[in-house]
Each structure stands twice: as structure tokens, then as C-alpha cells.
Amino acid sequence: MGKNRIVIVDDEPVIRMDFREILTLNGYFVAGEAADGFDAVELCRREKPDLVIMDIKMSVFDGLSAAEVILSEGLSDCVILVSAYNDKEFFKKAKHAGVMNYLIKPVREKVLIPAVEMALAKSLEIRSMKNKMTKMEEDTKNAKIIERAKYLLASSSDISEKEAYEKLRKLSMDKRCSMAKIAESILSQDSAKAFTEKAKVYLMKKYELSEQAAYLRIKRLSSEKKLSLSEAAAEILNNAGK
Missing domain, CATH: 3.40.50.2300 (Response regulator)
Structure with missing residues (x-):
């Protein structure tokens, strides 16, 4: 016993x-x-x-x-x-x-x-x-994340969704990491890019800057405060009340 x-x-x-x-x-x-x-x-x-x-x-x-x-x-x-x-x-x-x-x-x-x-x-x-229910929920959640990353990868790289899926699978094998983790990383990067883009557009309108000048301002803030570009963009948008 x-x-x-x-x-x-x-x-x-x-x-x-x-x-x-x-x-x-x-x-x-x-x-x-x-x-x-x-x-x-x-x-x-x-x-x-x-x-x-x-x-x-x-x-x-x-x-x-x-x-x-x-x-x-x-x-x-x-x-x-x-x-x-x-x-x-x-x-x-x-x-x-x-x-x-x-x-x-x-x-x-x-x-x-x-x-x-x-x-x-x-x-x-x-x-x-x-445990079975938890695994089913986790599998469903991961499948949705992979599906979103596959669509994003296909759209941004101008490849088919099947090719995007194979690319995700290869990255997973090469990095010895689950496909869901790779997909999360891709989606996170895309979110960070979108955030930075939003801050750049705000600076261009607010201060009548060129796209390059707005980007350099975000980059300077990132360097001064030792933040990532997306974190610097977030601070700019927070200060602007966005």
C-alpha cells in the first residue's frame, strides 16, 4: 500500500x-x-x-x-x-x-x-x-496560438499556411522548444512591433517629425532608460494618455 x-x-x-x-x-x-x-x-x-x-x-x-x-x-x-x-x-x-x-x-x-x-x-x-481536462484546455489554447502565428507568418513572409506551419515545426525542432512557445514568441514580437509603430505614428503627428526622426526618438529613450524598444514605446504612449 x-x-x-x-x-x-x-x-x-x-x-x-x-x-x-x-x-x-x-x-x-x-x-x-x-x-x-x-x-x-x-x-x-x-x-x-x-x-x-x-x-x-x-x-x-x-x-x-x-x-x-x-x-x-x-x-x-x-x-x-x-x-x-x-x-x-x-x-x-x-x-x-x-x-x-x-x-x-x-x-x-x-x-x-x-x-x-x-x-x-x-x-x-x-x-x-x-488532469485530462487541463491538458485538453492547454492543447486547445496552444492550437489557437499556433494557428494565429501560422497565419501571421504566412502573411508577412508571403508563403502558404502549410509552408508557415512547416517553418514553425522546423523552428520548434531546431530550438528544442514546443511549437506553442515558438508561436508565442512570434506573436509577442509582432505585438511589440505594432506597439512601436503606434508610438512612432503618435510622435510624427505630435511633433511633425519624419518617420526616421520619430523612430530615433524612441530608440534614444530606449537607450537612455535601458528599455526595450517596445517598453520605450509603451512609456511614450502612457505619457500621452494613449
């Missing part, structure tokens, strides 16, 4: 000790203990445990409220709440908050361990699903 990291939260030290002993004997690692919901949240922010086993009724920040914070902030994927009372209203609220299980005290080993195993298995499924 792997060493899953578990946090125990209960305002009764004896119960925390009992849970720790049961969990340790069954191959789990207790990453920390807390006596109230407030400390539980802070502990989970530090430890990012695989599972939190937490009492509901505590003097400072009850377990249900703490569970809502822990789950909403992604501090742990998995919470089991424990109570001395079989309260249907609490059970409904716990279910709504995304709590994995709700156990009634006294919690014996034969009840606790199966509940822990089931909760961790479900948590693993949820984590896997989240």
Missing part, C-alpha cells in the same frame, strides 16, 4: 491519537493534525494532503465550513467528515460541498479503513479527470 498523506482534524486529542494509530498501522502517513477548522485549512495549504479526516463540530471554524474552503481551493481532493450525530441536514450540506464520506462516531477500524480506501480511489479518479 502506498504512503498516502492524511491530515486528521478533531478537537479531541484522544480521537486524533486513535485515528493516527489506525492509519499508521494500515500503511498511511499522517502528514499533520489540527484541533479546529481554521488550523486545518492552514495545515492543508502547507501540506496538500491526499485526504482530510475531519470532525464537524469544532469550536473555531466548523468542519463543514473548513471542508468547503479546502475543496474549493483544491488544497485536497478528498475530505471525510466525522460526527457524533446522524444529522441529515449536515449530511446534505456535506454532500453538496463535495465531501467523499460522512462517518458517525465512534469510528472503528473496520469502518474507517474501507472509507479511506474508497475515498482515495475516488479522489484518484477525480484527479485523473482534472
Whole structure:
């Protein structure tokens, strides 16, 4: 059995000790203990445990409220709440908050361990699903960036989009960098050029300068303040209220 990291939260030290002993004997690692919901949240922010086993009724920040914070902030994927009372209203609220299980005290080993195993298995499924969703979102975002860079490269170099794509792919291989990163760099450069062009046009109109004189003014500011051309252009436009 792997060493899953578990946090125990209960305002009764004896119960925390009992849970720790049961969990340790069954191959789990207790990453920390807390006596109230407030400390539980802070502990989970530090430890990012695989599972939190937490009492509901505590003097400072009850377990249900703490569970809502822990789950909403992604501090742990998995919470089991424990109570001395079989309260249907609490059970409904716990279910709504995304709590994995709700156990009634006294919690014996034969009840606790199966509940822990089931909760961790479900948590693993949820984590896997989240990772897949995150990867899909990232892939979609990268595809859009590559598509924009491909179109820009094709337009500026007077080549087909297929040739632009091959150029991006070759750059990616040569630089040993993802196509999305190469595409981002191309788009960033284009954005910087557009920014500099806008500042140049502003200076030409404002001071009746030639295109070359306006460019030299941006370049001088860049040199004086040790900024990039686009940063110098941004400062000019900011000062102009653009």
C-alpha cells in the first residue's frame, strides 16, 4: 500500500491519537493534525494532503465550513467528515460541498479503513479527470496560438499556411522548444512591433517629425532608460494618455 498523506482534524486529542494509530498501522502517513477548522485549512495549504479526516463540530471554524474552503481551493481532493450525530441536514450540506464520506462516531477500524480506501480511489479518479481536462484546455489554447502565428507568418513572409506551419515545426525542432512557445514568441514580437509603430505614428503627428526622426526618438529613450524598444514605446504612449 502506498504512503498516502492524511491530515486528521478533531478537537479531541484522544480521537486524533486513535485515528493516527489506525492509519499508521494500515500503511498511511499522517502528514499533520489540527484541533479546529481554521488550523486545518492552514495545515492543508502547507501540506496538500491526499485526504482530510475531519470532525464537524469544532469550536473555531466548523468542519463543514473548513471542508468547503479546502475543496474549493483544491488544497485536497478528498475530505471525510466525522460526527457524533446522524444529522441529515449536515449530511446534505456535506454532500453538496463535495465531501467523499460522512462517518458517525465512534469510528472503528473496520469502518474507517474501507472509507479511506474508497475515498482515495475516488479522489484518484477525480484527479485523473482534472488532469485530462487541463491538458485538453492547454492543447486547445496552444492550437489557437499556433494557428494565429501560422497565419501571421504566412502573411508577412508571403508563403502558404502549410509552408508557415512547416517553418514553425522546423523552428520548434531546431530550438528544442514546443511549437506553442515558438508561436508565442512570434506573436509577442509582432505585438511589440505594432506597439512601436503606434508610438512612432503618435510622435510624427505630435511633433511633425519624419518617420526616421520619430523612430530615433524612441530608440534614444530606449537607450537612455535601458528599455526595450517596445517598453520605450509603451512609456511614450502612457505619457500621452494613449
